[in-house]
Amino acid sequence: MESLFLQQTLNGLIIGSIYSLIAIGLTMIFGVMKISNFAHGDYSMVGAYTAVFLMAWVPGWMGWVGSIIAAAAVVGILGIVTERLIFRPLIGRWTDIDIIMVSIGLFILLENLAQLFFGATPQMISDPFKGATVHIGGVSTSVLRVFCFGFSCIAIGALQIFLNRSKLGVAIRATSQNRFAAQLMGVDINLIYTLTFWVGAALAGVAGVLYGTTFAVHPLMGAMPTLKAFVVTILGGMGNIRGAIFGGFILGIAESLGGNYLAMEYQHAIGFFIIILVLLLRPRGLFGAKEGT
Amino acid sequence: MSKRLKHRLRSVAVVAALLILPQVVQERYFLHIVVMAGIYTIMTMSWNLLAGYSGQLNLGHAAFFGIGAYSSALLAMKLGVSPWFGLLGGGVIAGFFGFLLGFPALRLSGPYLAITTIGFAEILRLVAVNWVDLTRGSLGLSGIPLLTPIRLGSWGMEFYFERDYYYVVLAAVVFTYFCMLRFTHSEFGVSLQALRDDEQGAQSIGIHTSQYKLAVFTISAFFAGMAGGLFAHFTRLVSPDTMSLHVTFDTLTMTMIGGLGTTAGPILGAVLLSLLSEWLRTLEDFFRMDIRLVLYGFLLILTIRFMREGLVGVVRALKEGFSSYGKGRNAGGDHD
Amino acid sequence: MLRVEEINVTYGKAVALMDVSLHLERGELVTLLGSNGAGKSTLLKCVSGIKPPIKGRTIFDGEEIQKLPSHKIVQRGIIHVPEGRAVFPDLTVEENLRMGAFCRKDENAVRKDMDFVFALLPRLQERINQSAGTLSGGEAQMLAIGRGLLAEPKLLMLDEPSLGLAPVLRDNIFAVIRQIYQEKDITILLVEQNARWALQVAARGYVLENGRIRLEDTGEKLAANPHVQRAYLGY
Numbered sequence: 001m002e003s004l005f006l007q008q009t010l011n012g013l014i015i016g017s018i019y020s021l022i023a024i025g026l027t028m029i030f031g032v033m034k035i036s037n038f039a040h041g042d043y044s045m046v047g048a049y050t051a052v053f054l055m056a057w058v059p060g061w062m063g064w065v066g067s068i069i070a071a072a073a074v075v076g077i078l079g080i081v082t083e084r085l086i087f088r089p090l091i092g093r094w095t096d097i098d099i100i101m102v103s104i105g106l107f108i109l110l111e112n113l114a115q116l117f118f119g120a121t122p123q124m125i126s127d128p129f130k131g132a133t134v135h136i137g138g139v140s141t142s143v144l145r146v147f148c149f150g151f152s153c154i155a156i157g158a159l160q161i162f163l164n165r166s167k168l169g170v171a172i173r174a175t176s177q178n179r180f181a182a183q184l185m186g187v188d189i190n191l192i193y194t195l196t197f198w199v200g201a202a203l204a205g206v207a208g209v210l211y212g213t214t215f216a217v218h219p220l221m222g223a224m225p226t227l228k229a230f231v232v233t234i235l236g237g238m239g240n241i242r243g244a245i246f247g248g249f250i251l252g253i254a255e256s257l258g259g260n261y262l263a264m265e266y267q268h269a270i271g272f273f274i275i276i277l278v279l280l281l282r283p284r285g286l287f288g289a290k291e292g293t
Numbered sequence: 294m295s296k297r298l299k300h301r302l303r304s305v306a307v308v309a310a311l312l313i314l315p316q317v318v319q320e321r322y323f324l325h326i327v328v329m330a331g332i333y334t335i336m337t338m339s340w341n342l343l344a345g346y347s348g349q350l351n352l353g354h355a356a357f358f359g360i361g362a363y364s365s366a367l368l369a370m371k372l373g374v375s376p377w378f379g380l381l382g383g384g385v386i387a388g389f390f391g392f393l394l395g396f397p398a399l400r401l402s403g404p405y406l407a408i409t410t411i412g413f414a415e416i417l418r419l420v421a422v423n424w425v426d427l428t429r430g431s432l433g434l435s436g437i438p439l440l441t442p443i444r445l446g447s448w449g450m451e452f453y454f455e456r457d458y459y460y461v462v463l464a465a466v467v468f469t470y471f472c473m474l475r476f477t478h479s480e481f482g483v484s485l486q487a488l489r490d491d492e493q494g495a496q497s498i499g500i501h502t503s504q505y506k507l508a509v510f511t512i513s514a515f516f517a518g519m520a521g522g523l524f525a526h527f528t529r530l531v532s533p534d535t536m537s538l539h540v541t542f543d544t545l546t547m548t549m550i551g552g553l554g555t556t557a558g559p560i561l562g563a564v565l566l567s568l569l570s571e572w573l574r575t576l577e578d579f580f581r582m583d584i585r586l587v588l589y590g591f592l593l594i595l596t597i598r599f600m601r602e603g604l605v606g607v608v609r610a611l612k613e614g615f616s617s618y619g620k621g622r623n624a625g626g627d628h629d
Numbered sequence: 630m631l632r633v634e635e636i637n638v639t640y641g642k643a644v645a646l647m648d649v650s651l652h653l654e655r656g657e658l659v660t661l662l663g664s665n666g667a668g669k670s671t672l673l674k675c676v677s678g679i680k681p682p683i684k685g686r687t688i689f690d691g692e693e694i695q696k697l698p699s700h701k702i703v704q705r706g707i708i709h710v711p712e713g714r715a716v717f718p719d720l721t722v723e724e725n726l727r728m729g730a731f732c733r734k735d736e737n738a739v740r741k742d743m744d745f746v747f748a749l750l751p752r753l754q755e756r757i758n759q760s761a762g763t764l765s766g767g768e769a770q771m772l773a774i775g776r777g778l779l780a781e782p783k784l785l786m787l788d789e790p791s792l793g794l795a796p797v798l799r800d801n802i803f804a805v806i807r808q809i810y811q812e813k814d815i816t817i818l819l820v821e822q823n824a825r826w827a828l829q830v831a832a833r834g835y836v837l838e839n840g841r842i843r844l845e846d847t848g849e850k851l852a853a854n855p856h857v858q859r860a861y862l863g864y
Binding site: 030036086089090094096097098101102104105106107108109110111112113115116223227230231234238265266268269271272273275276279283 | 348350397401403404405407408412415423538542545584586590592593596
């Protein structure tokens with residue numbers, strides 16, 4: 001029993017790192033542009049399909065690592081395109097509801113374009129480690145999952161360095177805290193918008209490869225990550241990156257433990273129960289700022 | 294001819310056309326589509342009241358539809374209740390759930406409310422999947438009874454064919470339409486719009502926004518539930534997919550493209566998109582692909598980007614292009 | 630140095646500024662007085678590029694700038710320190726100051742300016758790694774000014790720097806502003822509700838009322854003007 005608990009916690013930690021990765025992009029975009037993008041999970045879906053295609057050419061772990069980089073690039077571009085064409089023209093002119101709606105439109109579009117081009121049958125990203133497992137203490141996991149976890153952490157770490165040490169990174173944080181003041185410092189807000197979307201989408205793309213490797217890849221796979229990302233974002237505090245990181249791990253572990261000890265069928269609902277609690281008791285999330293900031 | 298008379302004649306003509314439609318076009322497949330379009334119209338009108346007039350973003354609307362469908366079906370199948378009462382029952386039960394969902398709406402808005410409503414619908418959908426004793430899980434309920442025949446003296450009506458359901462759904466649509474008209478063109482409707490546009494402002498002039506929110510959620514859910522009941526007794530099959538996010542998104546897309554916050558928009562959107570959808574299905578063999586939903590997504594994006602008021606807005610703009618300017622902006626929308 | 634010619638700014642249908650003209654010569658300290666809602670902040674936002682005018686021109690060092698985006702105006706040396714502090718609450722004091730230098734490339738010059746700011750405002754040095762959100766009102770105002778200085782301003786526009794501060798802190802801020810003016814080769818446009826001090830230190834001043842320039846004169850003459858005395862000096 002003891003090691004089952006640890007095992008499930010480990011599983012949750014690994015999945016949680018992927019959740020964090022997806023949620024970071026979503027929360028960043030919300031923090032900087034106040035946009036709730038319901039199509040965010042579809043960026044992951046595109047990333048996953050990028051991996052499917054690339055690994056058809058270049059199999060094995062080289063293809064896999066290459067896919068991660070390729071997904072970041074491809075989805076990053078998709079992010080920039082959707083930002084320029086769809087979201088940016090709406091900022092300040094339309095209401096929040098309209099922005100959510102247009103992102104739903106994007107969600108429907110991407111999902112069904114994917115279905116059109118890739119077909120509805122689920123595909124697999126083949127395990128580059130061919131099912132190898134690793135055992136530490138009383139727990140075991142696949143080598144694949146270890147690498148997934150590793151890449152998530154690398155990506156998260158890289159982002160933190162970018163946001164804390166680079167001029168543009170600090171500018172992104174500044175813009176999300178006070179857009180007006182950032183403009184007065186000579187920050188080109190449009191550039192920041194594009195950059196934020198690029199980074200956020202790229203992270204989602206990378207997460208998509210990892211998610212798709214762990215589960216299956218199919219055109220409708222974007223819905224789940226989107227909802228999970230929103231749950232994590234609300235849990236951590238919308239706009240708060242540290243919150244997204246912690247929130248992702250918390251959700252992953254909660255789902256894993258809850259699913260195993262409580263009810264497997266309702267595993268995916270655990271996230272919703274969590275945010276209902278959060279919204280009732282502490283709406284700003286674990287790390288969120290108080291209203292009125 | 295006075296304008297009033299013109300308007301009246303136009304309405305009479307529309308009603309007459311609607312009444313004789315099934316006598317003229319008897320093809321069952323076509324009528325099936327029209328009936329479904331009618332059911333969707335009730336969905337869009339009810340969602341429009343909530344999102345368009347009151348500004349409450351409900352992305353769990355399918356839950357009300359599903360609850361209404363399941364309730365009506367189960368009342369008929371397990372308790373032997375007449376489906377006619379089942380329709381009402383489905384609406385009432387759905388309305389109750391709407392009331393429940395109104396509570397989170399008191400404190401949340403925007404994306405927070407949206408996610409909560411999605412969660413609400415998802416949890417209910419999972420209940421439908423897992424409470425197999427009641428709902429038969431993913432298999433769903435089949436063999437739901439048809440609407441029972443009506444007899445008034447020597448006149449009777451049975452409900453075997455699409456044509457019969459057409460009249461029922463038409464009556465329901467007309468009923469819903471007039472209710473919506475009453476709601477929106479009254480003090481209730483004005484208060485709802487005040488709530489949408491500036492909640493704090495509305496509170497400061499004494500509008501009890503909480504009561505209004507709970508009321509509009511309940512009402513909206515009732516009509517969606519009624520639509521669900523009609524769906525159940527028409528298609529005779531209900532499954533957890535009835536409560537899926539895709540149903541909500543279809544409703545939402547139709548309403549937005551038709552024109553959110555107008556009276557005619559939901560009807561226009563539901564009817565046109567249903568017809569468009571079917572037309573595209575016939576082309577599917579030609580293209581060998583299903584582009585309906587791709588088009589939905591594309592149109593939704595286009596609408597919000599360029600025609601915020603939907604088709605109603607476009608029609609209005611065209612009319613204003615010809616007639617005099619200075620026509621006041623009627624927040625209630627015109628029925629064209 | 631700066632010439633604002635017949636600027637008109639609207640928010641939708643509401644007219645905020647109507648045919649406003651003013652000018653600043655290099656090295657002057659000019660004040661803009663006016664009560665709440667007169668349009669002072671709007672005027673600054675117009676010059677700094679946040680809120681473009683629907684009519685009129687703004688000319689800075691011979692160049693028309695009213696159509697430029699705000700980040701290009703900052704690059705030209707016009708720095709707007711907004712009212713209400715507007716610091717970045719989750720960035721440290723140092724990160725806030727560095728944001729001021731966002732457009733600058735010369736690291737040495739930036740460091741020299743940082744030293745200047747810390748010498749001028751030692752309390753900031755004490756709190757250098759603290760989150761700006763935890764600073765007191767007076768400290769935050771100093772941070773905002775220091776941040777503005779780090780942008781290497783040719784024209785520094787201060788929007789109500791003393792607003793909401795206790796008298797002692799107000800005097801501190803005023804002393805700081807005076808010191809900046811004296812030690813640096815800088816032009817200052819000072820927007821203030823506290824007319825008394827502003828008129829003491831400014832060579833010239835404008836009075837803005839309901840979106841229009843009502844008066845323009847030297848500091849002394851304005852201080853002696855009966856209308857100004859009644860409306861802004863509390864006589």
